[in-house]
Amino acid sequence: MEDELVRAMANLDEEKTLALVTERIKAGTSALEIVEKCKRGVEIVGKRYSEGVYYLSDLIMSEEIFRGVIEIIEPYFPKDVAENGISIVMGTIEGDIHDLGKNIVIYFLRSTGFRVYDLGVDVPPEKFVVTLNQTGSRVLGICVLLTFCIGSIKKVVKLLEEAGMRDRVKVVIGGYPVNQQVKDYTGADYYANDLVKAMEIFRGIASELGARAVVG
Numbered sequence: 001m002e003d004e005l006v007r008a009m010a011n012l013d014e015e016k017t018l019a020l021v022t023e024r025i026k027a028g029t030s031a032l033e034i035v036e037k038c039k040r041g042v043e044i045v046g047k048r049y050s051e052g053v054y055y056l057s058d059l060i061m062s063e064e065i066f067r068g069v070i071e072i073i074e075p076y077f078p079k080d081v082a083e084n085g086i087s088i089v090m091g092t093i094e095g096d097i098h099d100l101g102k103n104i105v106i107y108f109l110r111s112t113g114f115r116v117y118d119l120g121v122d123v124p125p126e127k128f129v130v131t132l133n134q135t136g137s138r139v140l141g142i143c144v145l146l147t148f149c150i151g152s153i154k155k156v157v158k159l160l161e162e163a164g165m166r167d168r169v170k171v172v173i174g175g176y177p178v179n180q181q182v183k184d185y186t187g188a189d190y191y192a193n194d195l196v197k198a199m200e201i202f203r204g205i206a207s208e209l210g211a212r213a214v215v216g
């Protein structure tokens with residue numbers, strides 16, 4: 001039996017979703033747990049859409065509700081956290097405009113001391129490489145939700161190789177369709193499609209690169 005919040009999100013019940021989120025965050029449920037429940041709900045929305053039960057307007061509705069959820073939980077993220085000295089270039093790959101998940105990952109990264117250069121959505125492969133060069137960042141995060149855009153991630157990795165930068169940049173990919181097979185196909189170093197794993201990966205990279213302890 002699914003959690004009430006998962007069901008409210010899946011049923012696109014905006015009022016109930018936002019009320020449950022408000023209630024739970026005030027009661028001390030972590031932002032992470034809330035995000036993962038809502039994510040599970042929109043995955044059901046996606047499934048119903050591909051089965052023809054929901055329409056594009058319903059996908060748009062789920063986006064609107066999710067934005068409302070983020071607005072409620074955003075004040076609970078720690079602010080003015082000291083930086084850990086590690087910067088990350090991040091964006092959604094070319095052709096893809098999904099960014100709710102990416103933005104949430106960025107909230108969590110910033111509130112734990114990472115500096116993030118957010119390139120937004122529909123980012124051409126070349127732009128990732130140029131920004132890594134400009135910023136000196138050694139970590140790249142790429143978000144992808146549309147399976148037909150996965151090939152462009154492979155292109156980013158190829159461009160990094162051609163620029164002689166592959167060894168010094170850790171490539172982390174994330175998003176709903178990402179798995180071990182996608183990681184192997186694209187040549188990325190790590191993959192995650194949930195927040196817990198994503199943060200584990202970035203924390204691991206940070207300690208490998210000698211991050212400063214964060215006081216926040």
Ligand code: B12
Nearest residue numbers: 046096097098099100101141143146147174175176193195
């Ligand atoms: C909301 C939504 C939309 C919104 C997007 C709003 C926005 N600003 O992001 C709108 C309505 C715009 C939209 C449009 C479309 N969508 Co859409 N959408 C969704 C839906 C329902 C939810 C996605 C979402 O936000 N999830 C919530 C977040 C929190 O989860 P997440 O993105 O997975 O992120 C988490 C992790 O993956 C990870 N993560 C995310 N990014 C990163 C990055 C890094 C570096 C790391 C480490 C981790 C990480 O952390 C996050 C927190 O846990 C999905 C269904 C699904 N199963 O995901 C379909 C879905 C992705 N969409 C789909 C489709 C087909 C489309 C359209 C083509 C529809 C159309 N006919 O126009 C367009 C494409 C537009 C485009 N060019 O990109 C399909 C894709 C199918 C496929 N195989 O490619 C899906 C799977 C629905 C389905 N089952 O058919 N969509």
